[in-house]
Amino acid sequence: MSLLPVAQAQARLFALADRLPAEDVPVTACAGRWLARDVIAQRTQPWTDLSAMDGYAVRAAEAPGPWHVTATSRAGGTPPPPLSPGEACRIFTGAPLPEGADAILIQENAARNGDHLTASADPLPPGRHVRPAASDFAQGAPLLKAGSRLGPTQIALAVLGGHGRLSVGQRLRVALLSTGDELVPPGAPTPPGALPSSNAPMLAAMLAALPCDVIDLGIVADDLDAMVTALDRARQADIIVSTGGASVGDHDMVRPAFAQAGGTLDFWKIAMRPGKPLMAGRLGKALFLGLPGNPVSAFVTSTLFLLPMVRHMAGASAPLPPLHEARLASPLPATGDRDDYLRAFRSEGGIVSVTSQDSAATAAMALADCLILRPAGSPPAAIGDTVQILPLP
Ligand SMILES: Nc1nc2c(c(=O)[nH]1)N[C@H]1C(S)=C(S)[C@@H](COP(=O)(O)OP(=O)(O)OC[C@H]3O[C@@H](n4cnc5c(N)ncnc54)[C@H](O)[C@@H]3O)O[C@H]1N2
Numbered sequence: 001m002s003l004l005p006v007a008q009a010q011a012r013l014f015a016l017a018d019r020l021p022a023e024d025v026p027v028t029a030c031a032g033r034w035l036a037r038d039v040i041a042q043r044t045q046p047w048t049d050l051s052a053m054d055g056y057a058v059r060a061a062e063a064p065g066p067w068h069v070t071a072t073s074r075a076g077g078t079p080p081p082p083l084s085p086g087e088a089c090r091i092f093t094g095a096p097l098p099e100g101a102d103a104i105l106i107q108e109n110a111a112r113n114g115d116h117l118t119a120s121a122d123p124l125p126p127g128r129h130v131r132p133a134a135s136d137f138a139q140g141a142p143l144l145k146a147g148s149r150l151g152p153t154q155i156a157l158a159v160l161g162g163h164g165r166l167s168v169g170q171r172l173r174v175a176l177l178s179t180g181d182e183l184v185p186p187g188a189p190t191p192p193g194a195l196p197s198s199n200a201p202m203l204a205a206m207l208a209a210l211p212c213d214v215i216d217l218g219i220v221a222d223d224l225d226a227m228v229t230a231l232d233r234a235r236q237a238d239i240i241v242s243t244g245g246a247s248v249g250d251h252d253m254v255r256p257a258f259a260q261a262g263g264t265l266d267f268w269k270i271a272m273r274p275g276k277p278l279m280a281g282r283l284g285k286a287l288f289l290g291l292p293g294n295p296v297s298a299f300v301t302s303t304l305f306l307l308p309m310v311r312h313m314a315g316a317s318a319p320l321p322p323l324h325e326a327r328l329a330s331p332l333p334a335t336g337d338r339d340d341y342l343r344a345f346r347s348e349g350g351i352v353s354v355t356s357q358d359s360a361a362t363a364a365m366a367l368a369d370c371l372i373l374r375p376a377g378s379p380p381a382a383i384g385d386t387v388q389i390l391p392l393p
């Protein structure tokens with residue numbers, strides 16, 4: 001198989017699995033989910049002209065008074081009677097204006113003696129401190145689009161729009177398999193030859209911000225039967241992710257095991273560095289992603305394939321991570337025939353690539369807060385050149 005360009009591989013991956021069905025969820029459980037339907041305002045906000053301050057509702061043209069204070073209006077109280085000429089209404093923040101009033105005199109600028117009220121000399125234009133009816137949104141207005149993500153502010157908007165439940169994409173089940181005879185669980189003793197298995201904890205941390213339940217199926221030996229059995233245990237998941245054993249060595253069992261378990265491979269080997277041996281296919285109803293074992297390769301391929309696939313299946317209309325332009329603060333060598341995803345960090349002077357770009361250099365990777373995308377065939381880049389970066393969460 002020849003190397004598949006990253007964008008083509010992402011498109012093929014998205015074509016491999018539809019988004020999951022929608023479910024109706026209370027707004028309090030919607031954080032981080034993607035909307036399955038547009039959200040339309042069921043009510044008008046504000047429902048009528050409201051005061052933005054504590055003070056007095058008056059006719060602006062009558063400033064600086066005097067006025068006669070005849071009524072009170074507070075949020076949640078009885079609506080005030082209409083205002084006659086020369087009258088003022090005591091009013092509090094969030095309360096409806098009486099008919100006839102068109103401005104709020106804040107109490108700091110008011111002199112009141114019994115029911116007698118005057119204003120300080122400051123001008124009082126019509127509309128001052130008034131939140132007009134429907135100035136936020138009107139009933140029937142489109143508030144949020146299907147496929148957009150629900151964060152705190154979107155949830156506030158939906159609630160004010162009158163919604164207590166929302167239709168969102170279901171949570172996904174993601175099963176993780178870590179392959180390798182050398183691997184031991186985190187924190188276990190490491191006699192010579194043993195390696196702590198860091199990929200599953202790293203992937204679980206990456207997935208933690210997304211609406212999915214991670215099922216860590218642990219470490220699988222470099223053995224065909226063991227891997228077939230592990231894949232069988234994982235097939236109830238929506239996405240099965242393995243790390244390691246994806247390359248061409250004698251002990252790289254993932255591809256043959258996947259075939260023996262009944263999986264159909266869609267692609268293998270991507271024109272990217274790190275991450276070349278990435279593979280994807282279907283195992284029954286599950287989507288399968290075989291990531292390379294090197295921790296840096298697993299991280300970069302997860303950023304570009306696993307997380308976007310979770311977003312896609314959870315209902316995101318824009319599942320790919322956004323790219324930004326930034327200036328380099330360190331020079332870069334030419335790239336080869338694969339796209340480079342260099343680990344880097346943002347400094348005051350610009351983007352600095354970390355010193356080791358080896359696929360196993362985890363200390364350098366941990367310094368990175370972005371990836372520099374350098375397309376295949378790029379010439380060397382100098383300090384001050386513009387590059388594309390992908391910020392890391
Ligand atoms: N002759 C070739 N050799 C290799 C090629 C190639 O094209 N031809 N590709 C290289 C590239 S690129 C990569 S990336 C690696 C990927 O190999 P595998 O996916 O088969 O991964 P392993 O060999 O199983 O492991 C690689 C490396 O990562 C360590 N590892 C594995 N799992 C974990 C884990 N859960 N936690 C931490 N570290 C892990 C493992 O011990 C190895 O050191 O292949 C190249 N070879």
Ligand code: MOO
Nearest residue numbers: 274275276297359
């Ligand atoms: O592509 Mo591998 O992922 O270079 O290390």
